[in-house]
Amino acid sequence: MRKARTENTKDINSYCYQCVAGPDLMKIRVEDGVATEINPNFAAAEVHPAGGKVCVKAYGLIQKTYNPNRILTPMKRTNPKKGRHVDPGFVPISWDEALDTVAGEMRTAREKGVTDTSGYPRLAASFGGGGTPTAYMGTLPAFLGAWGPVDMSFGSGQGVKCYHSEHLYGELWHRAFTVAPDTPLCEYLVSFGANVEASGGVCGVKRHADARVRGMKRVQIEPHLSVTGACSAEWVPIRPKTDAAYMYVMLHEAARERLDIDYLKHRTSAPYLIAPNGYFLRDPETRKPLMWDSRGGGAVPFDCPDGDPMLDGAATASGIEVGPDDIVWKHDGVECRTAFQHLVEHVAPYTPEWAAEICDVPVDSPRRVATEFLDHARIGETIVIDGEVMPLRPVAVALGKTVNNGWGGYQCCWARTLMACLVGSLETPGGVLGTTVRLNRPAGDRWQSVKPGPDGFMEYPMNPTGKNSWVSRPPARSAHRTLVPLAANSAWSQALGPTHLAWMMQNENFDHMPDATPPDIWLVYRTNPVISFWDTDAVGEAVANFPFTVCFAYTNDETNHMADILLPDCTDLEGMQLIRIGGTKYIEQYWDYQGFALRNPASPPQGEAKDFTWIATQLAERVELLQEYNAMINRGAAGVGLSGDGYDFSLDETKAHDVETIWDASCRAASAELTDGAATDGLDYFQEHGFRVQDFSRRHWYLYPEIVRQGLRFEMPYQEQLLRIGKQLGERLHEQGIDWWDSQIAEYQPLPPWEDLPGLWETALEKKYNVSIDDYPFWLVTSRSMQYAWGGNVGIQMIKEVADNVAGHGGIIMNPAAARKLDLADGDLVEIKSPVNATQGKVVLRQGIRPDTLLMIGQFDHWATPLAKDFKVPSMNALMPMMLELTDATGSSADLVKVSARKLEGAA
Amino acid sequence: MTRWSMVADLRRCVGCQTCTSACKHANATPPLVQWRRVLDIETGEYPDVQRTFVPVGCMHCADPPCMHVCPSTATRQRDDGIVTIDYDLCIGCAYCAVACPYQARYKVDLPRFAFGAKQMRHEAAREMPERLGVAQKCTFCSDRIDYGLENGLTPGVDSEATPACVNSCIADALHFGDADDPSSNVSTLLRENRHFRMHEELGTNPGFHYLWDGDRESLDTATGDAMAADDKTALRGNDTGAYMPGVIPWQQTHWDWRAAGNFIFGGTGSGLLAVLAATAWSGTSPPAWLGLLALAFIGAGLFLVWTEIGRMLRFLHVVLNPQTSWMTREAMIALLVFASGGVAFFNPSLGWMTVAGAFGLLFLYCQGRILHEAKGIPAWREPRIVTLIFGTGLAEGCGLLLMASAALSGTAAMPIAAALLLLIAYRAFAWRRYLRALLDTGAPARTLDILAGLRLWMAGLGAVAPAALILGGAFLPAFAPGLFALAGLTALAAGWLFKFTLVNAASLNQGFAIDHTPARGSGPTGVGVKPGWR
Incomplete structure (x- = not known):
């Protein structure tokens, strides 16, 4: 430890998991009982991909802890009226009163039944930050597990602020809830708006910096020059929402040129024969899809061990075709083209000349990028990783938010994944990797989630669309199981349906759906949907109508302004928790180790703030769910199962346990799990060392070895399964009289064609709001800020101070040429108006943005959060409509809207 | 001799401000005082635009104008090149602040807290009244260096002896070491990469180097500085209308x-x-x-x-x-x-x-x-x-x-x-x-x-x-x-x-400039810029 300023100085081990790109390990310097500094944890330098460092957000935690604006006692609302302009009249109360009030409401709800008359859970919960709150909410998941059905579908940004389509299609195609390039080996990366330098965390930043110095070329394609664009070799300022067209040109060029033939024949469905109705031609006996064996001259099942599958062209063959709802067509000697042949014909019209006009880029750009991509693909080369020989394909395509969300998300995700398949870089070294699993099971291990399906692909847990299996009554208000087969049914699935539907239903009924009801009780933690969702005015109105809202509150904010009870929990430096680290997690968090890390309190709780585990235990006891709660902890709901082969640290299920006891048992179980029972060190060990890990073979970064081991193929390029379930879903919905999801149903196509996506946006806005889109000449987009994203730190002065060093945080970024036409100068106050709403802020002139595009970084526009409410910085969220017309089949939309700009009088 | 020096690899820096924050923690600087910060410099015009992130702070010049002008001898230079301020001698005239062409010096006259008048616990614990009314700036974390040397550690290599900004840098863009030691980490980086120093034409001999390319083959001089003198004098501003506060020269406020x-x-x-x-x-x-x-x-x-x-x-x-x-x-x-x-x-x-x-x-x-x-x-x-x-x-x-x-x-x-x-x-x-x-x-x-x-x-x-x-x-x-x-x-x-x-009114400071935009991966380097200059 370096020189101490006082005799009573110590460094406390902890972690930062404020953003999805974590967790990262850190040390907190404590002087005379006061946390004063955040530092990297260099003791973790060997095991952590970024050398034990944490990003700028972690440094905000000192101020976060001692912020004088914190809520430090439980509070209750005294004004029954709720609304933005209504004083809630919060008054301090004791923890006993607060917990008794909450528990009383919960017991009442349970007595009425855990679901309401519409079948929706009476208890709802919203957590922000892409799942990161679970790293801070202690044993609350165990309480929720003990409770039963909980509606988690009131989104706080999901579907538009996340990588939504990528989550769903990624999990389907390669167990990739999140997708990342294999940056340590990648040599050529085409990045469509993926803002890894802002949202890839320390691992992403470190790896890409290493890659740059190594000579990797990254082409950044986006309407504005983001931080990531700045750090790229080339910036292509593409027209918003036309990325798919650019990618289709890459497919067009690649399909005519160099391909990884072996990969396509044996690891994809490219050679599968497509029957006349658009479904696979199948063996009548086994129903296995058929390929044409060029060597033997006949149709053979996909798993035929010998033979040489025909890749392109057509063959005359016999078999059956299985359509929706098990319709079977028999074919005798019909001509069937291969899936690859369909693909070649599908992409044939997508020439560079065609795309140049759509994307507003030089004709040469997509052609050259495609050629360079192929030049770097190293088709035919191999690499040995931990003894495993794998293809080396150091090329990748990355997609950003807005690119893979909403309409066009299907096209972009498909094209990206397919591009990788064409050169053999999907799930191979240097290529495109999935880095976490959330919808398939088990979530902790991508390899174990690989299970063979009937058609030679990985099995996928689609929500059923069969006549007797379709879930006609949604179990949650986002209707994810009813409307989105791809959303599956894991603990994460509710948040991956069309979460705006849950909000929209609070204001309007949807035909032939259960009556929209508010939840009896709504728990809110580390999220502020009244700021972070779309059409924030509408969300605010809905929240104001919820009968009983409990917010685990840090400071006042726009959502807990509507709360009935505020509970002050320990912040990041005050609470205790054990979490899993390493393996493969979000974004670029793929490690050579896996294990556990402890969040060890560095500061006593301020005021009456309580550890989240204490709060959860108290609730469990007062709601009379203690036994079930302890059982959930024993089963692993707090992050690690407390018993295993040769060890058992299970808690007595009949007693309420203190925080240290619970985490000591978890630490012991974690030690045992990592050492096959050899070590059983508890809390003391983790407090001293901070973390404990075991090796995680780099082979596990890639799905390819497991795919090969199980003889499976990636479900590319032809989406026969999606075609079938789309038809079935349409049938089910129509049988129930639902036709408002028809345009989404139409998206289930085996080979997605280009659609006029910008036009789709414009037409939808014109029709819904009866406006002329010509009056809204700019596209408004947003971009993540590394300093703020996911951090819940907008009320922290230091973050504001340092973020202001990065251009654009203070206003609306506009191209100077566009500004001149409007007689605008830098710093002028402007009104930005969409058909939905208007906001205002000051103009920030930058050359790094298209003249037809405006940019608002981050999400601000606060009116209650201390400090932030004085920023006077706009957000695009208030300008974004919640519209079914702008919702794709996966239930997502994109951060994109057309706006006008008008100079306002007065200085900004 | 020893010359402690900083090297910032512009190819790596992403402008995240982690170093800025780490410095604020390590040195307990008050709000709006940033001994280390990272600039966001835009060059060129749409669509040919470059954006470069440039860490700045005290350059610990070998010939420091701040030291020469200091009337009280509060600003001095150690044998190892670090420019120091004796808070007990400084009269707070801010002459050093207007003499510094890198805008590295601050003067705070009254206690300043993050949330207005409400002093937080850690602010109270780290209160430094000796810094009020006097000049302050980056020290290269000299306390860490001295502690490290006393304990047999190598600054720039061992984290406990290394400046906080370098330790914190998540892109490994910042490096620290002895530029006079040919075998040191920074000497190696300077030998193997193309680099420049900011405002070198002012003759301050700064101890802060910027790497912008890795191609050693085409270096023009033995020092590794690839930019010819003629090019440097030709370095001028480009008025693209881009917003760059804190980069473009601004009116000094030290002398009113x-x-x-x-x-x-x-x-x-x-x-x-x-x-x-x-x-x-x-x-x-x-x-x-x-x-x-x-x-x-x-x-x-x-x-x-x-x-x-x-x-x-x-x-x-x-x-x-x-x-x-x-x-x-x-x-x-x-x-x-x-x-x-x-x-x-x-x-x-x-x-x-x-x-x-x-x-x-x-x-x-x-x-x-x-x-x-x-x-x-x-x-x-x-x-x-x-x-x-x-x-x-x-x-x-x-x-x-x-x-x-x-x-x-x-x-x-x-x-x-x-x-x-x-x-x-x-x-x-x-x-x-x-x-x-x-x-x-x-x-x-x-x-x-x-x-x-x-x-x-x-x-x-x-x-x-x-x-x-x-x-x-x-x-x-x-x-x-x-x-x-x-x-x-x-x-x-x-x-x-x-x-x-x-x-x-006319006393705008020097502002900041770069001699080159850096190579990003296999991308090209670009011409330098001196924003706000004519």
């Missing part, structure tokens, strides 16, 4: 109207003293109270500047650095001015008046040199500022004398009027030369615009009007007293207007 008051009153007073001496040599003896008036002017100027320093009770420390600080020299000369002026008042002999006048000239010269040594302010550091300050001081003094003489003796003031005519001609000449030099060497565009706006005033009010009035007085003796007085007033007003503008 009170500092301007010193140049205004001190310049006029010392000019008057010199002119009075010259008058005595011509055989006339102006009223003795004019000498007192001159001293009062100088005293008023010094009083104003005293109210601006952060540690007023330490003002005597101003005399501790006569070796290099022109502020010290000005203070010492001021003592001699008052002493000799006082004697001359009571004993108005030609000799004492000459001595007082000579010290007045020296005082005036010191004022010119004070501005010239402020290397951080392009409008001040231009060498021709010295003759301009000197010339205008004399013109102002003469103008004041003419006003008094005209009122007292009417046409008898003709010789003084003639002298003023010569002095305003000299001032006009010096002003023109000064402006030409600024245009030739380049300056912040806003500085040039503001000074261009002064041209009419300097010509009209400062030259044409007084000249015409003097000629009018010569040809119309009946109106001579009024016209001469008015001539003196216009000459004086022009000088004051110029100095007030120079100190409070």
